[in-house]
Amino acid sequence: MRKGAETRERILDQAVRLASRDGLEGLTIGTLSTELGLSKSGLFAHFGSKDELQLQVLQATVERFEETVIHPALSAPRGEPRIRAVFERWLDWENNPSMPGGCLLIAAAVEFDDRPGPQRDYLQEAHRRRFEFIAKGARMAVEAGHFRQDLDVEQFSFDVLAIALGYHHMHRMLRDPKADARARAAFERLMAEAKA
Amino acid sequence: MRKGAETRERILDQAVRLASRDGLEGLTIGTLSTELGLSKSGLFAHFGSKDELQLQVLQATVERFEETVIHPALSAPRGEPRIRAVFERWLDWENNPSMPGGCLLIAAAVEFDDRPGPQRDYLQEAHRRRFEFIAKGARMAVEAGHFRQDLDVEQFSFDVLAIALGYHHMHRMLRDPKADARARAAFERLMAEAKA
């Protein structure tokens, strides 16, 4: 029972790594097991189905996202500082070494947005929570007087997420070194407009 | 020679449709051929390899994008009207019925951004051209006096593309009916800021 949990974690770690490059469907039990020095059937027994493996890979990724972005941001003061902390951590997250192929949550979203099933349901909920988290942060910034009173906090959240997606695209597809500067400039413009 | 070109087009049309939902790798010669009432080998002979099929699917998609977005926009007057035309057409494009799974260029970008090869090379170039096209449009708007003189036109292009990606995400993953309004609001804010 102890040993099993350890290997399961080792499997998921490598699975996240592979899935970030090849996609959740491109992730294969055969290659995953050989890379880990396990047998296909031995690895398979931990999950029972590929669907379940994919689901647990997503859950592991969300956990890491919360550890890397959400929790640290929550230890920053409410209002503008927290918003800035989220954004900074978010950019870091996009370059997290545990996902050499870039944010798995974005890749999986594009991959599964048209395939009904538990994977899509889970992803939808996860992305909704990310949206809500930023909106809530903006709401606090309004209450703290950092942002203007009539700010549409959900529009603000959309704008921040769009910047993150734009960064991901420019960084990973176009491989443009200016991606970071572009995302930051867009963010600063957004912040200025939220205050004015 | 005539007949062959016709079927090839029929194949690519359905291939784009399937790939937009299942991805370029999820697109399979077996299912594609059965859906079209062709034999696997007969279909395969048109392309010679799956790589080539994927490449031609991408090329067909880019052609359609240019017909749907680029060319109509070019018939609008330079400056702000053309920028607005691009944006409007772009939103239409994201809902183009020939791609029931959403913009294939976005899906393929996420799928192939870590897989070196001709598909990625082609996608990179295609996305770069889309970026340049908007930047060029913004440059003209500056010259026409519609946008302020010191506008960073490439930053503007990044911002527009980010909105398009945000729309895609909110529309297809979150299935949020407000996606359209959010994208438009973000765009108007961007336009106002480009003029001021």
Added chain:
DNA sequence: GACGGAATAGAACGATCGTTCGTATAGTTC
């Protein structure tokens, strides 16, 4: 209307997919 090449079909290939099953080993518990 025969000829020639293009277009399509059919069968089969080795490889790999996810999955199942029976068995051996390793770990935990008493």
Added chain:
DNA sequence: GAACTATACGAACGATCGTTCTATTCCGTC
């Protein structure tokens, strides 16, 4: 240390993958 269970393995399953080969059918040209 014995008994038991969790963990892992090896072999095999049917299905499907991309691809190859050969044979057939279609169509435009002389």
